[in-house]
Amino acid sequence: MAEDMQASGPAEVDEAPQQRRVWRGPWRSVIFPLLVVSAIAAVIWWLEYRPDAETSVYDARFGPVAMPVEMVPPGMSVEAREGSLAPDYLLKTLDGGEIRFSDLRGKAVIVNLWATWCGPCRKEMPQFVAAYDRYREEGLEIIAVNVQESPSVIQPFVDDFGMDFPVALDKRGAVSDKYRILGLPMTYFIDRQGVIRDVFQGPFLERLQGTQVQGAIEQDELTQRIEEILE
Amino acid sequence: MAEQSALRSAGWLRTVRALDPFRATWRLFTNVRWAIGIISFMVLASLMGVLLPQVPSNVRGDGAAEAQWLASQGERFGFATDVMDRVGLFDIFHAVWFVYALGLLVVSITVCTASRLPPIWRAVSRPRKRVNDAYFASARYRFNYATPTAGSRLESGLRRQRYAVERYQEGETTYLFADRFQFAQLATFVSHLAIIIFLAAALVSRFSGFSNGLMIAEGTTGPVFPLTHSNQMQVELVDAVGRFSPEGQPLEYSSQLVIYQGGEEVKRCTTTVNSPCSYNGYRFHQAAYFGFGADVQVRDLASGNVIYRETMSLSDTLPSPHVIVRDGGGNVLLDEALVLTDILSTDEFVYYGRLVTLPDGRVLTMGARRGAESERWQLAVFEPGEGEEAVRLVLSEGEAASAAGLEFVYAGLQAIPAAFVSDLPLPPDVPAGDGARQVLVEMSNVVYGTGTASEGTAVVPATGDGPPELTIVGLQPRAQSLRPGESVQIGGYEYSFLGQREFAGIQVRKDRSDYLIWLGSALLIGGLLVTFWVPRRRLWAKITPARTYLAGQAGHLVRFDSELADIARREGAKLDEAEGQGEDD
Numbered sequence: 001m002a003e004d005m006q007a008s009g010p011a012e013v014d015e016a017p018q019q020r021r022v023w024r025g026p027w028r029s030v031i032f033p034l035l036v037v038s039a040i041a042a043v044i045w046w047l048e049y050r051p052d053a054e055t056s057v058y059d060a061r062f063g064p065v066a067m068p069v070e071m072v073p074p075g076m077s078v079e080a081r082e083g084s085l086a087p088d089y090l091l092k093t094l095d096g097g098e099i100r101f102s103d104l105r106g107k108a109v110i111v112n113l114w115a116t117w118c119g120p121c122r123k124e125m126p127q128f129v130a131a132y133d134r135y136r137e138e139g140l141e142i143i144a145v146n147v148q149e150s151p152s153v154i155q156p157f158v159d160d161f162g163m164d165f166p167v168a169l170d171k172r173g174a175v176s177d178k179y180r181i182l183g184l185p186m187t188y189f190i191d192r193q194g195v196i197r198d199v200f201q202g203p204f205l206e207r208l209q210g211t212q213v214q215g216a217i218e219q220d221e222l223t224q225r226i227e228e229i230l231e
Numbered sequence: 232m233a234e235q236s237a238l239r240s241a242g243w244l245r246t247v248r249a250l251d252p253f254r255a256t257w258r259l260f261t262n263v264r265w266a267i268g269i270i271s272f273m274v275l276a277s278l279m280g281v282l283l284p285q286v287p288s289n290v291r292g293d294g295a296a297e298a299q300w301l302a303s304q305g306e307r308f309g310f311a312t313d314v315m316d317r318v319g320l321f322d323i324f325h326a327v328w329f330v331y332a333l334g335l336l337v338v339s340i341t342v343c344t345a346s347r348l349p350p351i352w353r354a355v356s357r358p359r360k361r362v363n364d365a366y367f368a369s370a371r372y373r374f375n376y377a378t379p380t381a382g383s384r385l386e387s388g389l390r391r392q393r394y395a396v397e398r399y400q401e402g403e404t405t406y407l408f409a410d411r412f413q414f415a416q417l418a419t420f421v422s423h424l425a426i427i428i429f430l431a432a433a434l435v436s437r438f439s440g441f442s443n444g445l446m447i448a449e450g451t452t453g454p455v456f457p458l459t460h461s462n463q464m465q466v467e468l469v470d471a472v473g474r475f476s477p478e479g480q481p482l483e484y485s486s487q488l489v490i491y492q493g494g495e496e497v498k499r500c501t502t503t504v505n506s507p508c509s510y511n512g513y514r515f516h517q518a519a520y521f522g523f524g525a526d527v528q529v530r531d532l533a534s535g536n537v538i539y540r541e542t543m544s545l546s547d548t549l550p551s552p553h554v555i556v557r558d559g560g561g562n563v564l565l566d567e568a569l570v571l572t573d574i575l576s577t578d579e580f581v582y583y584g585r586l587v588t589l590p591d592g593r594v595l596t597m598g599a600r601r602g603a604e605s606e607r608w609q610l611a612v613f614e615p616g617e618g619e620e621a622v623r624l625v626l627s628e629g630e631a632a633s634a635a636g637l638e639f640v641y642a643g644l645q646a647i648p649a650a651f652v653s654d655l656p657l658p659p660d661v662p663a664g665d666g667a668r669q670v671l672v673e674m675s676n677v678v679y680g681t682g683t684a685s686e687g688t689a690v691v692p693a694t695g696d697g698p699p700e701l702t703i704v705g706l707q708p709r710a711q712s713l714r715p716g717e718s719v720q721i722g723g724y725e726y727s728f729l730g731q732r733e734f735a736g737i738q739v740r741k742d743r744s745d746y747l748i749w750l751g752s753a754l755l756i757g758g759l760l761v762t763f764w765v766p767r768r769r770l771w772a773k774i775t776p777a778r779t780y781l782a783g784q785a786g787h788l789v790r791f792d793s794e795l796a797d798i799a800r801r802e803g804a805k806l807d808e809a810e811g812q813g814e815d816d
Contacts, residue, residue: 032345032349036341036344036345040341040427040428041431115454116451117451117452119541122539122540122541123539126538126539133534147459148459148463148465148493149452149465150465150495150496153465153467160536160537161536161537161538162536169494171493172461172493173459173460173461173463176458176459177459181458182458183458184458205654
């Protein structure tokens, strides 16, 4: 107040404080602006990257599980690639049950990753239905792993197409991630020892000629692969 | 000697200061010319981004498709195409240099704003309340007049005008400081902040925006993310509706959606073009509508299993001439928009056609051919046999003619949805042949634009000839026509037409930058309103028994000289004796 009371002072008032300021030292000229930028960036980060609200509760029991040690022969790796033991999973099935991949040891297993929205998956599914009818007595098991769809969407498809084999629900996409799928459909052929013998991406179709589905191969190729894992 | 040494030392210090990187950066980013330079560069780049062709979004990221698109630009830009591509001129708004320039602009504006905040805040919170007497003779706005003999009422007058007034007394002299709209001076920062937020929104959108287009048929689902994703959602299209005016102009598209996540239904909503459906930060926009889909199912009769179920998109069209045939007595024998199923030929030309059997048993071939000159579809009518009694007619649209005791009217031409389908399972006894076997699918009497069109029933069809009808050519020698719900068994398979279906294009977007845009817009408008409409006014007064001196400051948009004169007039000052100085003087 004492300063305010003094009549002496500059003849001019700072009429344009918005003019460019001079260097006021690192704190006021650098740190302070950085803090301002950081504050804005923090607000934007919160707006943009804040975690999405959890809308679906996943059952933590389902997903990848450790394979029992006694089922892993010495020197064998557990990976989703040819020549390795297929990774183990516990998944819920469409009919309300559960399926664990390692429980199928001793059978030849086809793991087919699919979805109803996937056109090539729809088109090849009759081939798996036919193959299952033909080879199930010889020890073939097919697990149709549906990728992140709702049972209410899957069930009509399964009924229409007569899929008698287990339909497992990969709700979180955990199987898809572990199997490193590049697209749908993707099919793994696993022999009776649990070893992945072949990996095939794309659909198996009844006739190669006349189809425009890229990557499709003839049904005979499916038969050949099944017979290899049944040996 | 000592002085010389001191001078050398000072020079050395100045050199070090000049080399200080912080200081140099500071000077750069607080330089208005620098900011204007960046803004000019951004404007120029944006202009080029508008004028030059840019890589389409559906091509970006697909190496082969990008190369093909780039090759198509080679015809236009020649040898410069490759250089332009390397520089990023074909994808300017995604180019690294553009993003860096945007970032520099953000930093520059931020630094400028931050550098000006302390002095302005000081001017707002701790204004200079006393000025030197000399200021009353040099201020931009000033006024002096004879102090009223009854005493000054300036202080109370200023308070009535909502000035915050402080009073200081020195002997017989009174000093006043009056301030109005004190915090309006900060509005300029609000406007600057808005610009920063706009630029930040652009960066947010550039780096984290998500957009994916889905084309879904009624009764089917589509995934939001192309494959798997921790936030994967499925979108089911329950019903797509396109409403049209009687002239065929689209009035509204809407879609009823169900959204699933983690295998559970999480949202059921209706989306329109202007009112997207939102869930968990994602927006589902109605982006397109297509009304001509046919839901077809094939069942293997031996197993009872469905082996094919698809909603075919009939995106091609084929001509369908509307023909009226009357006998000699004027009785109508045929009044129908013909679905053409075969490729026929005469000695002179090839045409799309079909056999038509009249009620009296006469068999004709009718079809459509392109006119040699007009390129319009003509009606061709032929009757097996030779001589005068056989029909041989080629009519243009709207024409009528008589031949062999019959009158033919080519009433009009429609285009009906059609498609060649390559993956429809053929009956087992149909040889596959060497080449691709395709079937032709045509849908007549199509209906769209109603909420129940997808059911294929209880709607008024476009032609008034009944519900939609699906004609399949290629399953057997004769074309097969099916109405919704009808089936036909051919060679061990059952083919069913389940109904007409509509498609909806759903654009799924997640871009929180739109919140920033709204915030920035509000701040910009608010800042500008305050800056222009209520700028700050500061007034200093020196009141002596003889004269009253006023000095003031205000924004450029304020005619403060007039306001000072008004203040003096309310005081009772005689303006003819007053002396004033305004900005215009």
